[in-house]
Amino acid sequence: MHSLRKYQVPLQKYMAMMDLQETNERLFYKLLIDHVEELLPVVYTPTVGEACQKYGSIFRRPQGLFISLKEKGKILEVLKNWPQRNIQVIVVTDGERILGLGDLGCQGMGIPVGKLSLYTALGGVRPSACLPVTIDVGTNNENLLKDEFYIGLRQRRATGEEYDELLHEFMSAVKQIFGEKVLIQFEDFANHNAFELLEKYGTTHLVFNDDIQGTASVVLAGLIAALKFVGGTLADQRFLFLGAGEAGTGIAELMALEISKQTNVPVEEARKKIWLVDSKGLIVNSRWESLQQFKKPWAHVHEPINELVDAVKVIKPTVLIGTSGVGSTFTEDVVEAMAALNEKPIILSLSNPTSQSECTAEEAYKWSQGRAIFASGSPFAPVEYKGKTLVPGQANNAYIFPGLGLGLIMSGAIRVHNDMLLAASEALAAQVTRENFDKGLIFPPFTDIRKISAQIAADVAAKAYELGLATRLPQPKDLVKYAESCMYSPTYRSYR
Ligand SMILES: NC(=O)C1=CN([C@@H]2O[C@H](COP(=O)(O)OP(=O)(O)OC[C@H]3O[C@@H](n4cnc5c(N)ncnc54)[C@H](OP(=O)(O)O)[C@@H]3O)[C@@H](O)[C@H]2O)C=CC1
Ligand SMILES: CC(=O)C(=O)O
Numbered sequence: 001m002h003s004l005r006k007y008q009v010p011l012q013k014y015m016a017m018m019d020l021q022e023t024n025e026r027l028f029y030k031l032l033i034d035h036v037e038e039l040l041p042v043v044y045t046p047t048v049g050e051a052c053q054k055y056g057s058i059f060r061r062p063q064g065l066f067i068s069l070k071e072k073g074k075i076l077e078v079l080k081n082w083p084q085r086n087i088q089v090i091v092v093t094d095g096e097r098i099l100g101l102g103d104l105g106c107q108g109m110g111i112p113v114g115k116l117s118l119y120t121a122l123g124g125v126r127p128s129a130c131l132p133v134t135i136d137v138g139t140n141n142e143n144l145l146k147d148e149f150y151i152g153l154r155q156r157r158a159t160g161e162e163y164d165e166l167l168h169e170f171m172s173a174v175k176q177i178f179g180e181k182v183l184i185q186f187e188d189f190a191n192h193n194a195f196e197l198l199e200k201y202g203t204t205h206l207v208f209n210d211d212i213q214g215t216a217s218v219v220l221a222g223l224i225a226a227l228k229f230v231g232g233t234l235a236d237q238r239f240l241f242l243g244a245g246e247a248g249t250g251i252a253e254l255m256a257l258e259i260s261k262q263t264n265v266p267v268e269e270a271r272k273k274i275w276l277v278d279s280k281g282l283i284v285n286s287r288w289e290s291l292q293q294f295k296k297p298w299a300h301v302h303e304p305i306n307e308l309v310d311a312v313k314v315i316k317p318t319v320l321i322g323t324s325g326v327g328s329t330f331t332e333d334v335v336e337a338m339a340a341l342n343e344k345p346i347i348l349s350l351s352n353p354t355s356q357s358e359c360t361a362e363e364a365y366k367w368s369q370g371r372a373i374f375a376s377g378s379p380f381a382p383v384e385y386k387g388k389t390l391v392p393g394q395a396n397n398a399y400i401f402p403g404l405g406l407g408l409i410m411s412g413a414i415r416v417h418n419d420m421l422l423a424a425s426e427a428l429a430a431q432v433t434r435e436n437f438d439k440g441l442i443f444p445p446f447t448d449i450r451k452i453s454a455q456i457a458a459d460v461a462a463k464a465y466e467l468g469l470a471t472r473l474p475q476p477k478d479l480v481k482y483a484e485s486c487m488y489s490p491t492y493r494s495y496r
């Protein structure tokens, strides 16, 4: 830590950590676990975003498996080249939507690598059981295509049948070589592929889309926790999203499911409390014909509204959620409008990395006179406001996927079910204390994350058993203890 702290530039810390992961994996995990709040922003958002942008020029060694179009027809052989056989989790991207930074082609590899290091550090999955994969089908990023250090295929993205066939070959080969219980986490695909992949493979593989489902579960947890302290129910709230893609509609749908469960109303009815704005304005029924499939459930009957601030004034949300991938879109007038409507406006700026956050913590507090309950996808430092220290939470799917993954693995689950996501949300929300909330937090500190992940894993596993989706029999009596006993710890072995 002493030598790491000497680096002033975050990217240098990132590179030092990546070198350490390569040369002394145990020490890497020991540091990451013991200094999680300090090192998460180094190996994860925001620094991993910069690392992906500059991946070609900082490249040292391949840290995961690249599978390119050129390997079409040979993916099984390529997978066999990976030195480990007992793979339990694969995080796979095609690099088309890396955080809110757009298409970074196969430089997106930083994301599967970073996510899997959190699987180990936060969720206790053995490092050797993790496989980062980047599918290289080209990139539409002109700057990368011209960049002499670009490490991927220099061609525009393959689409249609060619893309589908490559992905299908990959999915089939994974099952053939690693078995049907390997968890495949789709990460940072563009939405025009993400929803289809999830639907297509959701019934044949153990798959999970972190951006759609993990994000949904974490946000729901934050809201359940917040309401525990401010009072009221989810059904009492009105939600407005800026951004109607994977994260936005994913959260909206899980929220509607939970409201429907809590109030016994059909999910179609619950959806009416939730409104989304995309790049063309409020999603309303008059836009139906031109809407992508995943937006259609949100096309409510209403006049079109173009500006977010007008949507806030008309819809009167109690909760405003940013999932647009565009920074500085929660402007002063937007936050002021939220504060005029609500004593405690809940404002979540989920877009990553920090540069894409819809507003900063300081802006949220200043423009709401210190009244906002604020959390963001990438971390912000505490803010002094009129003599009080306000601590913004980090609303990031990193709270959920490591524990969820551990729960699926330890129960031998064969499918991911929405009820497991709801169980994970409840488990996370239950860890938020009054003391956390009084500081401004609607998520527990990351310092406790391994304990939290064990709890999430236990509740997810319990749900898997209840749903008949678990294959590890008999069911362990104490699932929390069992989860803890399954967790990797970076200790040196004694060779005495
Ligand atoms: N905190 C967390 O845990 C997570 C954060 N994220 C972050 O969320 C962001 C979005 O990700 P994702 O949902 O997958 O991306 P998508 O591309 O699927 O969705 C982005 C949405 O934002 C809309 N949008 C873009 N620009 C604007 C604008 N100027 N005004 C209004 N709407 C706009 C798009 O509109 P249109 O459809 O019209 O193009 C689209 O609906 C990223 O920055 C990502 O890092 C994602 C997952 C987890
Ligand atoms: C956190 C995350 O998954 C994202 O920003 O895409």
Ligand SMILES: [Mg+2]
Pocket: 099, 187, 188, 210, 211
């Ligand atoms: Mg993601």
